[in-house]
Amino acid sequence: MISLKNVGKKFSTADGEFQAVSSVSLEINKGDVYGMIGFSGAGKSTLLRMINLLERPDTGSVFVNGVDLTKLAKKDLLKQRLSMGMIFQHFNLLSNRTVSENVSFSLEIAGVAKAERKKRVNECLEIVGLADKANAYPAKLSGGQKQRVAIARALATQPSVLLCDEPTSALDPQTTESILKFLQEINENLGITIIIVTHEMEVIKSICHKVSVMEDGRVVETINLADSQFKPKSNIAQFLFKKELELQKEEGIVNVR
Structure with missing residues (x-):
């Protein structure tokens, strides 16, 4: 449904050019709840905004339902954006x-x-x-x-797609839980594909089917959370999923016994 192919984005700063996103490729299927996680400055929000071309990539292509948004005239792009809340x-x-x-x-x-x-x-x-x-x-x-x-x-x-940029980071934990439950219901009842940028592991664990881990403008790993025995390979993913890995280890010990 959504395909990013080698997208990249630079910004000019007082210290020179800053590469916010570097040659990222992603495939997001219809009906997914897809997470993007990483620390501040990892490039998550920039990548999200490239999906509807609020940030136009310097390089690469963005396909939504088979249409390359980077090739569209302004009028046609605005029409396509109506399908992405x-x-x-x-x-x-x-x-x-x-x-x-x-x-x-x-x-x-x-x-x-x-x-x-x-x-x-x-x-x-x-x-x-x-x-x-x-x-x-x-x-x-x-x-x-x-x-x-x-x-x-x-x-x-x-819309067929809902893009969420840190939708719960300004909310208290109880309100966060209710908003996530609500987004989950939207996904299940309306079939809307949801893409969530967050730095909060609890958000990822609560609602996402898959998650891409970002660092320094790159996707270093994509994890299928439907697999309860997933094994993060990158250092940052291992750090972010430390509690989950410890739980897997504990459950393994219990099962052996």
């Missing part, structure tokens, strides 16, 4: 708009008729359990409610 760490809600108006925003940009917008907004607020907050303003909402509004906004255009 995005949620962010800090919600990015418009403070002068109500909840329903925030959810409606992407539909307005897409040129959806008013009656259809209203219907779709109501559906999305029902999905995220915030129909009773339709006329509230973001300032009156909790962090978890704000993120659910952001999710509703991302769902409004009926």
Whole structure:
């Protein structure tokens, strides 16, 4: 469904050029919940933003449903982006708009008729359990409610892909758990492919089917979490999955006994 082929991205800084992403190739299947993990500066968010070309790669190609986005004219690219919702760490809600108006925003940009917008907004607020907050303003909402509004906004255009950039890092542990459960339900009930960038191992363990580990702009390892006996090979993956490896070892000792 999503295929990144040797994508790379440089940024100019006061100290010269910085290679944020270096020749990364990934395959993400339809229906996956796919994680990208690594420490700050590893290139995770830049890579995520290249999937919908919010960051245009300097090198390589980005295919979504067989279409190379890097070859599209601006008008066609904007149309393709409607199939990819995005949620962010800090919600990015418009403070002068109500909840329903925030959810409606992407539909307005897409040129959806008013009656259809209203219907779709109501559906999305029902999905995220915030129909009773339709006329509230973001300032009156909790962090978890704000993120659910952001999710509703991302769902409004009926995307097949949801890109999540550190969606829980601004939330407390209890709220994080509820948001992850909600994303899991979206994946299972609506069949939406979800890609999550995070530095939190608990997020990866809670929801992801596969995870790519990033370091210095490169994917150093991709792990299938469906295999309970996975064996990380890279040093950073072994460090990140240290607890899981210790648990595997303990379970092995118990099984031998």
